[in-house]
Amino acid sequence: MTNTKINLPTEHCETCPAFTQLEQMGIKVGDFERVVALAGNPNTGKSTLFNALTGLKQHTGNWPGKTVTRAEGGYQFNNVKYKLVDLPGTYSLLSASQDEEVARDFILFGQPSCTIVVTDATALERNLNLVMQVMEITDKVVVAVNLMDEARRKGMEVDTRSLSRDLGVPAIPITARSGHGVATLLSTVAEVIEGNIPVKPMRVEGTPEFQMAVSELVPMIESMAPGIPNARWLAIRLLDGDSRVQKAITSGELSEIVSRQYREDVQFSKKMSVEGRQ
Amino acid sequence: MSNTTITPNDIISKAESLRNNLSTGFRDEIVKSIYSEAEKVANRAVKTATDKRYDLDQKIDRLVTSPITGLPIMLLLLGAIIWLTVSGANVVSNAIATVLFSLGDLGRNLFTQIGIPWWLTGFLWDGIYLGLAWVISVMLPPMMIFFPAFTFLEDLGYLPRVAFNLDWMFKKTGAHGKQSLTMAMGFGCNAAGVVATRVIDSPRERLIAILTNNFVPCNGRFPTLIMLATVFVAAAFPPALTSFIAAGTVVGVVLIGVAFTFLMSWLLSRTVLKGEASAFTLELPPYRKPNIGRILYSSIIDRTIFVLWRAMQTAAPAGAIIWILANIHLGDSNLARMIADWLNPFGLLLGLDGVILLAYIIAIPANEIVVPTMMMVYMGAGMMINGPSSNNAIFDLLVNANGWTMLTAINLMLFALLHNPCATTVITIYKETKSYKWATLSVVITLGTAFLVTFLTASIAKLLGWV
Numbered sequence: 001m002t003n004t005k006i007n008l009p010t011e012h013c014e015t016c017p018a019f020t021q022l023e024q025m026g027i028k029v030g031d032f033e034r035v036v037a038l039a040g041n042p043n044t045g046k047s048t049l050f051n052a053l054t055g056l057k058q059h060t061g062n063w064p065g066k067t068v069t070r071a072e073g074g075y076q077f078n079n080v081k082y083k084l085v086d087l088p089g090t091y092s093l094l095s096a097s098q099d100e101e102v103a104r105d106f107i108l109f110g111q112p113s114c115t116i117v118v119t120d121a122t123a124l125e126r127n128l129n130l131v132m133q134v135m136e137i138t139d140k141v142v143v144a145v146n147l148m149d150e151a152r153r154k155g156m157e158v159d160t161r162s163l164s165r166d167l168g169v170p171a172i173p174i175t176a177r178s179g180h181g182v183a184t185l186l187s188t189v190a191e192v193i194e195g196n197i198p199v200k201p202m203r204v205e206g207t208p209e210f211q212m213a214v215s216e217l218v219p220m221i222e223s224m225a226p227g228i229p230n231a232r233w234l235a236i237r238l239l240d241g242d243s244r245v246q247k248a249i250t251s252g253e254l255s256e257i258v259s260r261q262y263r264e265d266v267q268f269s270k271k272m273s274v275e276g277r278q
Numbered sequence: 279m280s281n282t283t284i285t286p287n288d289i290i291s292k293a294e295s296l297r298n299n300l301s302t303g304f305r306d307e308i309v310k311s312i313y314s315e316a317e318k319v320a321n322r323a324v325k326t327a328t329d330k331r332y333d334l335d336q337k338i339d340r341l342v343t344s345p346i347t348g349l350p351i352m353l354l355l356l357g358a359i360i361w362l363t364v365s366g367a368n369v370v371s372n373a374i375a376t377v378l379f380s381l382g383d384l385g386r387n388l389f390t391q392i393g394i395p396w397w398l399t400g401f402l403w404d405g406i407y408l409g410l411a412w413v414i415s416v417m418l419p420p421m422m423i424f425f426p427a428f429t430f431l432e433d434l435g436y437l438p439r440v441a442f443n444l445d446w447m448f449k450k451t452g453a454h455g456k457q458s459l460t461m462a463m464g465f466g467c468n469a470a471g472v473v474a475t476r477v478i479d480s481p482r483e484r485l486i487a488i489l490t491n492n493f494v495p496c497n498g499r500f501p502t503l504i505m506l507a508t509v510f511v512a513a514a515f516p517p518a519l520t521s522f523i524a525a526g527t528v529v530g531v532v533l534i535g536v537a538f539t540f541l542m543s544w545l546l547s548r549t550v551l552k553g554e555a556s557a558f559t560l561e562l563p564p565y566r567k568p569n570i571g572r573i574l575y576s577s578i579i580d581r582t583i584f585v586l587w588r589a590m591q592t593a594a595p596a597g598a599i600i601w602i603l604a605n606i607h608l609g610d611s612n613l614a615r616m617i618a619d620w621l622n623p624f625g626l627l628l629g630l631d632g633v634i635l636l637a638y639i640i641a642i643p644a645n646e647i648v649v650p651t652m653m654m655v656y657m658g659a660g661m662m663i664n665g666p667s668s669n670n671a672i673f674d675l676l677v678n679a680n681g682w683t684m685l686t687a688i689n690l691m692l693f694a695l696l697h698n699p700c701a702t703t704v705i706t707i708y709k710e711t712k713s714y715k716w717a718t719l720s721v722v723i724t725l726g727t728a729f730l731v732t733f734l735t736a737s738i739a740k741l742l743g744w745v
Contacts, residue, residue, distance in 0.1 A: 125320035126316075157324070204315060210300060216296060224289060
């Protein structure tokens with residue numbers, strides 16, 4: 001990881017219209033309009049992308065478990081301010097280790113407007129496990145297929161269109177080191193948040209009894225916390241006896257988060273309608 | 279009951295009753311189907327040119343993680359690092375000791391000449407300065423070689439391969455496979471190893487990893503092992519073989535430590551921390567060409583200087599305490615000698631002696647200073663003022679003047695390996711577990727093992743008439 005200096009935009013990108021609209025905001029994330037989470041396996045170039053977008057210099061630890069916190073930064077794209085949250089690199093979201101809990105709690109309770117899952121094109125299968133687990137929690141997912149240059153060098157060809165079709169969410173090929181594809185990624189994220197690109201994440205069905213159990217729990221959760229976006233995932237976690245989720249439900253944390261989210265939505269729609277009229 | 283008022287407790291009890299109806303493996307089923315779906319999606323999207331698939335990384339991995347060659351390669355690497363450390367440190371250590379001890383002589387003479395009272399001269403030069411000089415000459419050289427070598431393997435990406443090789447053994451003991459990673463970190467520093475256990479998700483397995491981390495010798499204890507292996511064990515062999523025998527002895531001691539890690543993990547997972555080992559996925563990251571400049575920087579500045587500074591902070595007061603103890607005269611003895619004499623019967627029972635135990639008590643804040651403390655107590659008891667700067671002088675001081683035998687040396691190595699964690703590690707264990715009980719248990723388990731093992735070897739040796 002010696003090559004951490006990234007110049008964005010690069011020379012030939014200057015002429016690209018999308019890039020002229022990216023502004024690195026460093027840690028000035030005071031009044032952002034949207035929150036984007038960055039998830040991914042360790043060593044996939046998550047922090048390289050984070051540094052490229054925010055202009056920050058996040059240090060990367062090469063020990064899983066050394067980084068158990070998250071980093072935040074900001075960027076502006078198309079005159080919209082985004083807060084970017086770099087989550088710890090994890091292989092899954094199912095276990096109770098501290099790094100995975102930080103990532104999972106943020107995607108679930110931090111309610112990001114969109115989650116980018118950075119994947120390693122040279123080890124796609126392992127990376128997709130995490131993508132599918134993130135898609136269990138939230139619909140608003142964009143998959144960034146990073147390290148495309150390395151994949152090509154290894155003689156691999158990654159068909160991101162087939163990937164998008166199968167996963168039901170956009171998959172964008174990028175090379176974070178050179179900045180290639182990053183502009184497309186950002187505009188896709190914006191479109192997904194605005195609802196211009198429909199998302200229909202692929203989800204694992206499970207056994208019939210399991211489906212029945214989930215379908216019994218989901219309405220209960222929804223009636224307790226109307227408007228909750230991930231009742232299905234909460235139901236699955238409850239069936240699994242996840243104490244963190246149990247605590248969130250009994251302590252009222254969940255209802256509180258949902259109502260806060262709702263308020264923000266109202267504000268956001270108001271703002272949109274005002275801007276729309278202008 | 280009306281359906282409009284669903285309380286959180288309703289949901290949780292409902293979930294519990296539903297869970298009981300599900301087949302027990304439903305979670306595994308879901309995980310399995312996620313994996314198989316991921317495989318299908320990936321296969322559809324990725325086209326691989328088959329001839330390029332097996333690159334160098336995979337060829338190396340086949341060798342270093344193979345059931346046949348994996349473990350021998352691991353032992354060879356460990357042996358090579360320790361041999362480098364032993365043979366390199368020996369030369370530098372003697373040079374540093376000579377310089378520092380003659381500086382001490384100069385300072386003492388200067389102070390005496392300009393009429394500074396004897397007690398102040400003694401306190402400063404024979405107490406604090408001597409403590410510092412000892413720690414630097416004993417610790418600095420091995421650290422300067424061991425830390426860069428260890429960091430090199432870490433940056434190369436070898437440590438996850440170690441975890442891969444040892445996984446099945448840890449699983450058999452009922453512990454987590456990632457414990458081999460935290461164990462490896464323990465070689466650098468046990469407190470760091472305890473913090474590294476955060477990568478283990480199950481609290482039960484994490485506690486096992488925490489409680490047994492101390493059974494691998496940290497960098498503070500390596501110098502003790504290296505000195506004893508060189509001065510005692512290797513001295514019995516021709517000079518040409520010295521460094522190999524010494525390195526082999528230290529590797530042997532490390533393996534005993536690893537054996538105790540397994541034994542204790544097994545005992546814990548069958549008694550106070552019962553349970554099954556959990557499965558985990560371990561990724562073998564690509565090998566990366568280590569950046570030599572960065573290795574030198576992080577191992578010398580972040581690790582060596584950091585650890586040495588910590589050792590010096592405890593060595594200075596420890597040196598002062600020893601000097602005071604040795605200079606409070608009661609009759610024709612002094613306080614240090616009296617405490618050592620009082621501890622002696624117990625020490626002899628363990629194949630050690632009273633001075634060694636006293637050194638261990640003074641060295642509780644940091645294990646690094648055990649050997650220096652020991653030497654100073656022996657010398658403070660009237661043997662010599664100058665520090666012995668060569669291995670022969672150390673041998674002379676210990677064997678001829680203080681009655682050490684091979685049993686003393688071997689048992690001291692075992693004791694250094696097995697005894698309680700240093701204060702920093704115990705505090706770290708408390709911080710990580712938030713429990714006095716586990717922090718206390720970590721001391722009881724290790725100290726108990728150390729007492730038991732040394733008592734047994736001493737008794738057997740005496741019974742067979744070896745000493």
